[in-house]
Amino acid sequence: MADDGVNTKVEAVSKATTETIELRTEDGGVFDVDKPVAMEFLILKSFYEDEGRVFDKTSIRLPNVKQLELSKVIEYCTRALEFGAKSAAAAGDKDAERMVRQEREGFEAEFVDELSNEMLKELILAVNFLDIKEMLDFLIRSVANRIRNRSVAYVRQFFDIENDFTPQEEDQIHQENAWAFEGVDAD
Amino acid sequence: MLSCRSMLYQTIKKKKKNKRKNENKIAANRAVSRKQSSISKNNESPYQEYEEEEDTGEGFSLKTSAPPSHTHGVQPLGNLYLNPGFINSRNTGLGNLQTLTDELVLDILGLLDGTHLGVLATVSKSFYVFTNHEPLWRNLVLENLNGGFSYNGSWKSTYIAASYPSFEVSDICVSRLRVRDFYSDYLFQSWLCANLEMKPEWLERDNIIRRKGISVEEFVLNFEEPNKPVLLEGCLDNWVAPKKWDTDYLVRLCGDVRFAVGPVEMKLEEYFKYSDQTREERPLYLFDPKFAEKVPKLGSEYEVPVYFGEDLFNVLGNERPDYRWIIIGPAGSGSSFHIDPNSTSAWNAVIKGSKKWVLFPPDVVPPGVHPSPDGAEVACPVSIIEWFMNFYGATKTWKKKPIECICRAGEVIFVPNGWWHLVINLEESIAITQNYVSRRNLLNVLDFLKRPNANTLVSGTRDRVNLYDKFKNAIETSFPGTLEQLVQEAEEKRAQQKLSFWDTVTDSKVGAFKFSF
Numbered sequence: 001m002a003d004d005g006v007n008t009k010v011e012a013v014s015k016a017t018t019e020t021i022e023l024r025t026e027d028g029g030v031f032d033v034d035k036p037v038a039m040e041f042l043i044l045k046s047f048y049e050d051e052g053r054v055f056d057k058t059s060i061r062l063p064n065v066k067q068l069e070l071s072k073v074i075e076y077c078t079r080a081l082e083f084g085a086k087s088a089a090a091a092g093d094k095d096a097e098r099m100v101r102q103e104r105e106g107f108e109a110e111f112v113d114e115l116s117n118e119m120l121k122e123l124i125l126a127v128n129f130l131d132i133k134e135m136l137d138f139l140i141r142s143v144a145n146r147i148r149n150r151s152v153a154y155v156r157q158f159f160d161i162e163n164d165f166t167p168q169e170e171d172q173i174h175q176e177n178a179w180a181f182e183g184v185d186a187d
Numbered sequence: 188m189l190s191c192r193s194m195l196y197q198t199i200k201k202k203k204k205n206k207r208k209n210e211n212k213i214a215a216n217r218a219v220s221r222k223q224s225s226i227s228k229n230n231e232s233p234y235q236e237y238e239e240e241e242d243t244g245e246g247f248s249l250k251t252s253a254p255p256s257h258t259h260g261v262q263p264l265g266n267l268y269l270n271p272g273f274i275n276s277r278n279t280g281l282g283n284l285q286t287l288t289d290e291l292v293l294d295i296l297g298l299l300d301g302t303h304l305g306v307l308a309t310v311s312k313s314f315y316v317f318t319n320h321e322p323l324w325r326n327l328v329l330e331n332l333n334g335g336f337s338y339n340g341s342w343k344s345t346y347i348a349a350s351y352p353s354f355e356v357s358d359i360c361v362s363r364l365r366v367r368d369f370y371s372d373y374l375f376q377s378w379l380c381a382n383l384e385m386k387p388e389w390l391e392r393d394n395i396i397r398r399k400g401i402s403v404e405e406f407v408l409n410f411e412e413p414n415k416p417v418l419l420e421g422c423l424d425n426w427v428a429p430k431k432w433d434t435d436y437l438v439r440l441c442g443d444v445r446f447a448v449g450p451v452e453m454k455l456e457e458y459f460k461y462s463d464q465t466r467e468e469r470p471l472y473l474f475d476p477k478f479a480e481k482v483p484k485l486g487s488e489y490e491v492p493v494y495f496g497e498d499l500f501n502v503l504g505n506e507r508p509d510y511r512w513i514i515i516g517p518a519g520s521g522s523s524f525h526i527d528p529n530s531t532s533a534w535n536a537v538i539k540g541s542k543k544w545v546l547f548p549p550d551v552v553p554p555g556v557h558p559s560p561d562g563a564e565v566a567c568p569v570s571i572i573e574w575f576m577n578f579y580g581a582t583k584t585w586k587k588k589p590i591e592c593i594c595r596a597g598e599v600i601f602v603p604n605g606w607w608h609l610v611i612n613l614e615e616s617i618a619i620t621q622n623y624v625s626r627r628n629l630l631n632v633l634d635f636l637k638r639p640n641a642n643t644l645v646s647g648t649r650d651r652v653n654l655y656d657k658f659k660n661a662i663e664t665s666f667p668g669t670l671e672q673l674v675q676e677a678e679e680k681r682a683q684q685k686l687s688f689w690d691t692v693t694d695s696k697v698g699a700f701k702f703s704f
Contacts, residue, residue: 001660005273010243015466022536048693058314066520118283121283121284121286121287124287125286125287128288128291140291140295140298141298143295144295144296144298144299147295147303147307148298148299148303149303151306152306152307152309155307155310156282156310156311159281159282159283159284160282160283161279161280161281161282161310161311161314162280162282162311162312163310163312164276164279164280164311164312165309165311166311169364170309172363173308173309173315173364173366174309174533176308176363176364176682177308177348178354179305179307179351179354180301180303180304180305181300181305181306181309182351
C-alpha cells in the first residue's frame with residue numbers, strides 16, 4: 001500500500017539524523033533538539049548560517065521561552081517536518097496526498113484543542129520570538145478561528161476583557177456598525 | 188517643556204531597531220513606562236503640538252488635510268510617560284491578548300472578514316481602534332472586490348458600501364468615537380506616515396548632472412557607457428502627452444478601461460477618484476505594462492527619446508518581457524528601493540507632476556535595505572516616508588552619498604542598469620517609463636539571464652527559463668557578429684583595469700528586483 005511505503009521512507013530519514021542542539025529555557029529546562037527541527041527556528045538558523053558560525057555542541061539559552069512552550073514547539077515542528085516529508089514522498093499520488101493532508105489536519109486540530117487561551121497566547125509569543133513562520137501562521141489562524149463568528153459577550157469572556165465603553169459610547173458604536181449586526185445571532 | 192516630539196522620535200527609532208524579534212523587550216518598556224508615570228504634565232491633545240509646529244529641528248509637519256479625529260486619538264507610547272496614573276486602554280481592552288504585539292493582533296484580525304471586524308469593534312475601546320485600522324479594510328477590499336470598487340472616503344466605508352448596499356453608508360460608517368487613552372507606537376506610526384509631508388530638508392539635495400540638447404554620442408560616451416545617471420531636459424518638447432494629458436482628458440479618453448493597480452485592475456476613473464481622496468502610508472499606485480495595447484492612442488502620444496532609441500529586446504518581438512509602463516499616483520506613492528529587472532537600464536519621463544529620486548550605485552546598498560544573498564528578495568522598510576524618516580539622515584554622514592534630484596514635468600531621468608533607486612511622487616503625477624537593452628549593457632543582460640536562478644529573478648515575462656536562449660539567438664540572427672565584437676571589446680577594457688564609479692574596483696553585477704506592493 002502506498003501509505004506504508006511513505007511511512008517507512010520517513011522513518012529511515014529521521015533515524016539517519018543524529019545531530020542535536022542543546023537548548024535551555026529561561027525556567028531551567030534543557031532540551032536536546034534534532035538539528036533539522038532546530039533549524040526551523042529562524043532565530044537559530046540565522047545565528048548559525050547567516051553569521052557563518054560552526055555548528056558545535058554549545059548549549060544555547062533561549063531567554064524568552066519556557067519549558068512548556070518549547071516542548072510544544074518541538075512537538076509541532078517535528079510533526080510538521082514529518083508531514084512535509086510524507087507530502088513530498090506522496091507527490092503525484094492524489095490519494096496519498098489527500099491522506100497526508102487529512103492526517104495533518106487531524107493532528108493540528110488535536111494539537112490546538114488541547115491548548116488553553118493562555119497557552120495559545122504564550123505559544124504565539126514564543127514562536128514569534130523563535131521566528132517560526134509556519135507555526136506562527138498556524139497559531140494565529142487558531143486564535144482567529146476561536147473568535148470568528150462569536151458574539152461580543154463571548155469574546156469578552158473568552159479573553160477576560162473589560163467593557164470600557166460608557167453606555168452612550170456603546171450605543172454610538174453599535175449604531176456605527178449596525179450593518180455588521182444584521183442577521184448575526186448571539187454566539 | 189518636556190518635548191513630546193523628541194520622545195516620539197526616540198520611541199519610533201527604538202521600535203524600528205527592535206522590530207524583528209523583541210516583543211518581550213517592548214513589553215518590558217511598557218512596564219517601565221507605567222512605573223515612570225510620576226511626571227506630571229497637562230494632558231493636552233498631542234496633535235495640537237504637531238499642528239502648531241513649524242518645520243524646525245526634529246518636528247514633523249502634517250498634511251493640511253490630516254484630521255486628528257480620523258485616528259481615534261491614538262498616541263505614541265512615549266506619551267504614556269506624561270500621563271500619571273493613566274492606564275493604556277490598549278491593554279485593558281485586549282485582556283489576555285495584551286502581551287501580543289500590535290502586529291500580531293492585526294495578523295489575527297486580518298484573518299477575519301468585514302462582519303466580524305464590525306462586531307468586534309464593540310468589544311472594547313482597544314478592539315474599536317484595532318478593528319478600524321484602515322489597512323485591514325484595504326486588504327478586504329482588494330481581496331474580495333477585485334478592483335470593482337468605488338472608493339468612498341476610507342477603505343472601511345468602501346468595503347461596507349460595496350458589501351451592504353442597503354445601509355446608508357455616510358451616516359453610519361464614520362468613526363466618531365475619539366479614544367483618549369490608547370497608546371501604541373505601531374498604530375501611531377502608521378497614522379503619522381500616512382499624514383506626513385515630505386520635509387524640505389529631504390528635498391534639498393539635488394546633485395544629479397543635468398543636460399539639455401546633447402547628442403546621442405555625448406550621452407552614450409558620458410553617461411550610458413560609464414553607467415552614470417543624468418537628467419535630460421527638453422526631450423519631451425515634441426510629445427503630445429505633456430500638452431494634453433491631465434485627469435480630465437484621460438478620463439474622457441479611457442475612463443472605463445481597467446489598468447493595473449497593485450494587485451488588482453481597476454477603471455481609470457475609479458482610480459482617480461481613489462487617488463484624490465486617499466490618505467495612506469502606501470497609496471496604491473497605477474503601474475500598467477500594457478497601457479499602449481489597451482489604449483493605442485496613449486501609445487501614440489509619446490515617443491522614445493532619441494538617446495534610448497536602440498533597444499535590443501525588440502528582437503524578441505511579442506515575446507519580450509514587459510518593458511513600458513504608464514505610472515500614475517498621488518503624492519506619497521512611489522517605489523521603495525529596488526534594482527530594475529533583467530539588468531536593464533531605464534528612462535523615466537514625467538509628463539505631469541514631480542518626483543523625488545534617490546539613487547545609489549550598484550555596489551552601494553542603501554541604508555535600511557537588506558537584499559538576500561542571491562538578490563532574489565529585497566527587504567525594505569514598510570513605506571517610502573518611513574525610509575526618509577529613519578534612514579535618509581544616514582546618507583548625510585556616509586562617504587558614498589546618493590545621487591538625488593527632483594524630476595519635474597518635461598524632464599527625463601536616465602537610470603543606469605544595476606543602480607538602486609527610490610522614487611516618491613511629490614504631487615499627483617503621470618509618467619511613462621521604459622526599460623531597455625542597448626549594446627552597452629547587452630553583455631550584462633545576457634549574463635543575468637544565464638544565471639542558475641534565472642527563473643526566479645527574471646521578471647516581466649512568462650517564459651523565464653528560455654529567455655536567455657531566445658534572446659541570444661535572436662540577437663545573433665538580427666545582428667550577426669555583434670556579440671563577438673562586444674565580448675572582444677569587454678576583454679580589452681578589462682585589461683585596462685577601469686575604475687568603477689566610486690573609485691573602487693568592484694563587480695557591478697547586482698541581483699534582481701521584485702515588485703511588491
